[in-house]
Amino acid sequence: MIIRALINGEKINKDVDPNKRLLDFLREDMRLISVKEGCGEGECGACTVILDGKAVTSCTIFTGQIQGCEVVTLEGLDKSGELDKIRDSFIKHGAIQCGFCTPGMILSSKALLDKNSNPTKEEIKRAIEGNLCRCTGYNKIVEAVEEIVDSEVK
Amino acid sequence: MHKNKFSAPQTLKELSKALKTKKENCFIAAGGTDLAVKINKNRIFDYSIIDITKIQELEKIEMINNSIIIGACTTMQSIENSEILKVYAPALVKAASKVGSTQIRNRATIGGNIANASQSADTLTVLMTYNAEVEIINSQGKIVTNKVNDIVKGLEKNLLNQDEVITKIKFKVEDNELSSFSKVGARKAVTISKINCCIKIKINKSNLIEKAEVYFGAIGPKPIKSEIVENVLVGKKFSKEVLSVLLDKSSLQVNEAIPTRASRYYKRIAVKGLVDSILNDLIEQEQSLEGDLYE
Amino acid sequence: MNKKLKYVGKGLIREDSYDKASGKAKYVCDMEKHNMLHARLLLSEKAHAEIKIDKKQALKIPGIVAIYTYDDIPKIAYNSHQWYPGVSALEDEYILNDKARFVGDRIAIVVGETKESVNRALKEIKVEYNELSNVIGIESAEKDEMIIKGNTNLAFSKKLSCGNIDESFKKADFIIEDIGTTQKIHHAAMETHSCLAEKDEIGNIIVWMPCQVVFQEQYIIAKVLEMPYSKVRVIKSIMGGSFGGKGQPILGPICAFAAKELNRPVKLIMDRKDVIQGTRSRNASRIIVKTGITKDGKIVGREITANIDGGAYYTNAAAIALAMGKKSFRLYDIDSQIFTGNTYYTNTIPGGACRGYGSPQIHAVTELNIDNAARKIGMDTCEFRLNNVVSPNAEDPIGAPNLGNARIRECITKGMKRFNWYERKQLINNKNTDRYAYGIGMACATHGNGYHGAFPDFTNVDISILPSNVVWIKVGIHDQGCGTVQTMKQIAAEVLDIDPVSINIPQADTFISPYDSAGSQASRVTFVCGGAVKRAAEQIREKLINNFCKLNGCSKEKVILKDGYIYKENSSEKYTYGQIALETETNLEESLNVNMTYKSPANPAVYAVSFVEVKVDKYTGQVEVKDILEVHDIGQSINPVLVEGQIQGGAQMSIGMALCEEIEINKNGRVKSENFSKYHIINAPDMPEIKMELVEKCEPTGPFGAKSVGELVAVAPAPAILNAINNALDTNITVYPATPERIIEAITNKE
Numbered sequence A: 001m002i003i004r005a006l007i008n009g010e011k012i013n014k015d016v017d018p019n020k021r022l023l024d025f026l027r028e029d030m031r032l033i034s035v036k037e038g039c040g041e042g043e044c045g046a047c048t049v050i051l052d053g054k055a056v057t058s059c060t061i062f063t064g065q066i067q068g069c070e071v072v073t074l075e076g077l078d079k080s081g082e083l084d085k086i087r088d089s090f091i092k093h094g095a096i097q098c099g100f101c102t103p104g105m106i107l108s109s110k111a112l113l114d115k116n117s118n119p120t121k122e123e124i125k126r127a128i129e130g131n132l133c134r135c136t137g138y139n140k141i142v143e144a145v146e147e148i149v150d151s152e153v154k
Numbered sequence B: 001m002h003k004n005k006f007s008a009p010q011t012l013k014e015l016s017k018a019l020k021t022k023k024e025n026c027f028i029a030a031g032g033t034d035l036a037v038k039i040n041k042n043r044i045f046d047y048s049i050i051d052i053t054k055i056q057e058l059e060k061i062e063m064i065n066n067s068i069i070i071g072a073c074t075t076m077q078s079i080e081n082s083e084i085l086k087v088y089a090p091a092l093v094k095a096a097s098k099v100g101s102t103q104i105r106n107r108a109t110i111g112g113n114i115a116n117a118s119q120s121a122d123t124l125t126v127l128m129t130y131n132a133e134v135e136i137i138n139s140q141g142k143i144v145t146n147k148v149n150d151i152v153k154g155l156e157k158n159l160l161n162q163d164e165v166i167t168k169i170k171f172k173v174e175d176n177e178l179s180s181f182s183k184v185g186a187r188k189a190v191t192i193s194k195i196n197c198c199i200k201i202k203i204n205k206s207n208l209i210e211k212a213e214v215y216f217g218a219i220g221p222k223p224i225k226s227e228i229v230e231n232v233l234v235g236k237k238f239s240k241e242v243l244s245v246l247l248d249k250s251s252l253q254v255n256e257a258i259p260t261r262a263s264r265y266y267k268r269i270a271v272k273g274l275v276d277s278i279l280n281d282l283i284e285q286e287q288s289l290e291g292d293l294y295e
Numbered sequence C: 001m002n003k004k005l006k007y008v009g010k011g012l013i014r015e016d017s018y019d020k021a022s023g024k025a026k027y028v029c030d031m032e033k034h035n036m037l038h039a040r041l042l043l044s045e046k047a048h049a050e051i052k053i054d055k056k057q058a059l060k061i062p063g064i065v066a067i068y069t070y071d072d073i074p075k076i077a078y079n080s081h082q083w084y085p086g087v088s089a090l091e092d093e094y095i096l097n098d099k100a101r102f103v104g105d106r107i108a109i110v111v112g113e114t115k116e117s118v119n120r121a122l123k124e125i126k127v128e129y130n131e132l133s134n135v136i137g138i139e140s141a142e143k144d145e146m147i148i149k150g151n152t153n154l155a156f157s158k159k160l161s162c163g164n165i166d167e168s169f170k171k172a173d174f175i176i177e178d179i180g181t182t183q184k185i186h187h188a189a190m191e192t193h194s195c196l197a198e199k200d201e202i203g204n205i206i207v208w209m210p211c212q213v214v215f216q217e218q219y220i221i222a223k224v225l226e227m228p229y230s231k232v233r234v235i236k237s238i239m240g241g242s243f244g245g246k247g248q249p250i251l252g253p254i255c256a257f258a259a260k261e262l263n264r265p266v267k268l269i270m271d272r273k274d275v276i277q278g279t280r281s282r283n284a285s286r287i288i289v290k291t292g293i294t295k296d297g298k299i300v301g302r303e304i305t306a307n308i309d310g311g312a313y314y315t316n317a318a319a320i321a322l323a324m325g326k327k328s329f330r331l332y333d334i335d336s337q338i339f340t341g342n343t344y345y346t347n348t349i350p351g352g353a354c355r356g357y358g359s360p361q362i363h364a365v366t367e368l369n370i371d372n373a374a375r376k377i378g379m380d381t382c383e384f385r386l387n388n389v390v391s392p393n394a395e396d397p398i399g400a401p402n403l404g405n406a407r408i409r410e411c412i413t414k415g416m417k418r419f420n421w422y423e424r425k426q427l428i429n430n431k432n433t434d435r436y437a438y439g440i441g442m443a444c445a446t447h448g449n450g451y452h453g454a455f456p457d458f459t460n461v462d463i464s465i466l467p468s469n470v471v472w473i474k475v476g477i478h479d480q481g482c483g484t485v486q487t488m489k490q491i492a493a494e495v496l497d498i499d500p501v502s503i504n505i506p507q508a509d510t511f512i513s514p515y516d517s518a519g520s521q522a523s524r525v526t527f528v529c530g531g532a533v534k535r536a537a538e539q540i541r542e543k544l545i546n547n548f549c550k551l552n553g554c555s556k557e558k559v560i561l562k563d564g565y566i567y568k569e570n571s572s573e574k575y576t577y578g579q580i581a582l583e584t585e586t587n588l589e590e591s592l593n594v595n596m597t598y599k600s601p602a603n604p605a606v607y608a609v610s611f612v613e614v615k616v617d618k619y620t621g622q623v624e625v626k627d628i629l630e631v632h633d634i635g636q637s638i639n640p641v642l643v644e645g646q647i648q649g650g651a652q653m654s655i656g657m658a659l660c661e662e663i664e665i666n667k668n669g670r671v672k673s674e675n676f677s678k679y680h681i682i683n684a685p686d687m688p689e690i691k692m693e694l695v696e697k698c699e700p701t702g703p704f705g706a707k708s709v710g711e712l713v714a715v716a717p718a719p720a721i722l723n724a725i726n727n728a729l730d731t732n733i734t735v736y737p738a739t740p741e742r743i744i745e746a747i748t749n750k751e
Helices: A022-029 A074-080 A083-092 A102-115 A121-127 A139-153 B012-020 B035-041 B076-081 B083-088 B090-097 B110-116 B122-129 B227-233 B240-257 B264-294 C017-021 C115-124 C138-143 C165-171 C214-224 C251-262 C272-278 C317-327 C359-376 C381-388 C408-419 C421-431 C484-496 C525-552 C577-588 C640-659 C717-729 C740-750
Strands: A002-007 A010-015 A048-051 A054-057 A070-072 B026-029 B048-051 B061-064 B067-071 B133-137 B143-147 B152-154 B165-172 B177-184 B195-203 B209-217 C037-043 C049-054 C064-069 C106-112 C126-131 C154-162 C174-182 C194-199 C205-209 C232-236 C266-269 C285-293 C299-311 C336-345 C436-447 C458-465 C471-474 C559-562 C565-568 C593-599 C606-617 C623-633 C690-695
Touching: A048 A102, A054 A102, A070 A074, A074 A083, A074 A102, A083 A102, A083 A139, A083 C017, A102 A121, A102 A139, A102 C017, A121 A139, A139 C640, B012 B048, B012 B133, B012 B165, B026 B035, B061 B083, B067 B083, B076 B090, B076 B110, B083 B090, B090 B122, B090 B177, B090 B195, B090 B264, B110 B122, B110 B165, B122 B177, B122 B195, B122 B209, B177 B264, B195 B227, B195 B264, B209 B227, B209 B240, B227 B240, B240 B264, B264 C740, C037 C115, C037 C251, C037 C272, C049 C106, C064 C115, C064 C251, C106 C115, C106 C251, C138 C285, C138 C299, C138 C336, C154 C317, C165 C285, C165 C299, C165 C336, C174 C359, C194 C251, C205 C214, C205 C251, C214 C232, C214 C251, C251 C266, C285 C359, C299 C317, C299 C359, C317 C336, C317 C359, C359 C381, C359 C436, C359 C640, C359 C717, C381 C408, C381 C436, C408 C421, C408 C436, C408 C606, C408 C623, C408 C690, C421 C436, C421 C606, C436 C717, C458 C525, C458 C577, C471 C484, C471 C525, C484 C525, C525 C559, C525 C565, C525 C577, C525 C593, C565 C577, C606 C717, C623 C640, C623 C717, C640 C690, C640 C717, C717 C740
Parallel strands: A002 A070, B026 B048, C037 C266, C205 C232, C299 C336, C623 C690
Antiparallel strands: A002 A010, A048 A054, A048 A070, B061 B067, B067 B165, B133 B143, B133 B165, B177 B195, B195 B209, C037 C106, C049 C126, C064 C106, C154 C336, C174 C285, C194 C205, C194 C266, C285 C299, C436 C606, C458 C471, C458 C593, C559 C565, C606 C623
């Protein structure tokens, strides 16, 4: 099936298996390797992408369902420069250890910040409740997102 | 070899047409949060999909007269943020806000939650409390209405025909109605209900409970109605006073529902926590209601 | 530390975080090779069975290249715990096993052109299981009714002791006994297990994988494929977490075998269910503690029996028992103590390293027992501990290495002050309501620094200063995600007074890294490898200065190294180290290079204390950790941001152990918690903010005074939480995890 969608700002027009998980399409067909698989059942959030402005787990979506939609992965944020501030804050705060949950964690935070530029600590925790991390205990991740908030407010 | 098909109707008409060819191993996909996982887990390779998320009219939340109408593809996130539902069906808002994670709520739909018919589905308990109905369309384009209670079998089985799809959820609301929902799982958030509960009450002018609907979920294949608890409430003055009887009767209800299961020892106590939280929430709702009146 | 430190002790940014934060970091799952095949393992669905595998139908699936079973593999048994041939341990597993001994046992590998063909084939393989009766759980193993192998299920048993326990118990006013159990735990590194192997043009096998000991992988692969070590190249890839879970070779040998047979690159990936069932777990245990105390609060004797679920293969049966035992002698000063460790075979997931290696289990029960002892005589639990903890530089009573600069006492007193212990103890009950009970609790813990005293603990370092002005350090380290490379850089930078950015430390690769005796495990990396890097940096500094003097005709005393420049005192002519490296080559005909071996000089103990306040819902049994303070005796932090990250992450694991994590296995051996929807790790809403205090009193045998932190962090919070719950409810819950069900049961039983 021909899929037409906007992926990381680029219009694509591609013949793909629509029944494939979006996760597999992004990793295998689009080579967007920042999208990680950690559980395959929507529980860990490593495969999070932003679909039409909302954070979703790409392992629970069929590729055919993105017809006419916009998908953003970390590669896209990097390209557009939107990643800079959030990345720098994650790095500065030591919010990254093994890095495997990081892309999903950043995208969930980004989806929150796009809608709510001044979230509370509880709102940040809720935004990343579906992103599991075994290394950091989340503390530094929450701090990193909080600082972006603070810097934007100032 | 089976050729994998994928269709995404944009109207109900196109949906009926698509349903004409629906056979074994053809699945209706809404949010996909359960379906995609199941397909991957069970290693199903040859299947077709009818994606109903492109049918725009299935994403609306409306109130017509005293009826709330929710499109089957409305996501948990939309329900959680719906101004209409916040006012008229707070229990549903609460239940939707406690389904899965943020990412899951952004995709999971209310129609999917019903059709999937999991024994711990959170919105089912609320919908049954509201005596909700569903509109179902079939391959002939015929629309029938049925009670949620009648199409949910539980334990991940529904009673829909092969060529049927839920399109809308409808229920009636009344003035001076309060409702709330509570659940308990293994964690505070992102957790499957071990037991959940919805209570809806109508209060009359003398602050007496005129009507009460109570359902418990996850203590049977599907939510069960609790007359025992309803009877405690009806005719009582609405206040914290009812709490201790309410807690005891809720325990009793759980015991009656699962007299032999090992989980009863836990659930009959845990239910008190749910009912306590719900009562506190209802009292808060009532106070803000009064506040509105005085404004 | 008298000298002011410039790079050590600073929260500098780790270099790998840029790639990780941009999604560019390539893990094995992201690697592709030309002509690469995909592979997956078929894992047993039965706990104990003879198996017959019919692969005919599966082989017909388009794209399937090979399916191997026990019949196809070299019959060379190995023990995946063995990291070098000197570790004696029963060799009882094959790269694919002949029989199913647990749900998750490796029984076949499927290799195909695409992931889909492999998945299809996995479904088509017919396995005929001839089920045998099984052994699930320690109590079933003890009965020896069904014996899994040999003539008893008791795989290993050993006693460790000091003093005279019978005499000491006679002196005791009270003997406090507790029985507690700990659960099997999944490591839950977010990256699943993976491996990529290929044969190069001259017949070397090259293996990329996230692992903790490349030389162990090399040894086991060479052994089972009957190849010389020198033909096996293992490259540690970027690792998405391990926590011990990727410590034992599981995928390496079988993946290398397939690549060698097929002469094509093979990528073998596990999904989450495979990892939970088919790799390793923290050993479950049942621990009985009897502690003899006097009325005035002195421990006079203690008897501990730890019965351990070793799982279906021998793996770490001996090591886990000994690890638990040794810790028991290094926290409190007890004249007479006897520890008995028994490890049993069961038809469940084999045991392996898991952050803390035995410490979380043993402290989980002994620290509850200590609270009960204090309660018995009406003494404050902190004061009781202060009465009994070890002192700095004490000798180990069973002959293990000296405890070093053991600062447990400071940890307790510092923590009591910051936590406001006495006041909170007085006031905590005031918070109680009909529904909620509040409580506070604390617990102590100890861990080690490497293998010194038990196994060879040395590493080799090859350090060079290159004309391009880069300090190049080859040492066999494996960054598991915690920032090991950055730690090493800051140590070398401090010695050489150069920006860590100019230091390059490639990670372990058996063709590049000089030999390292034991890998990135046992909390040895900062202490031993860091010590080695420091010594090597000192030696090359010496050589740099000597050469500078030779080349410039001056005396050593007058030479200054600062900010990456070397110069004569009061001279404006400054040289980069790279310039001296070039001149060394040109004029002295040698490289500016040092090769050295460093033997660990000691194995001091590290200490931690956790203080916790909990809120317990007496209806739902849910526990909220309201406040948590972690106090750590770490000698000296090399990078405080990394240290904090360890403490916070370790607390996440330990809170999970206390409250919700458990690999549940039913009586048929089936794993109920086979994915994250049923195996609950602590997520962001349930994670409290971790308060931290560091005690930095310099361990003289460690680099710049540093000692380990990364494993100890996962020990004390769990017993502190259970102590707090028991304090809130006036119960004695000793079963981990304290799930809502268990809490309600405890409340009900009390009533």
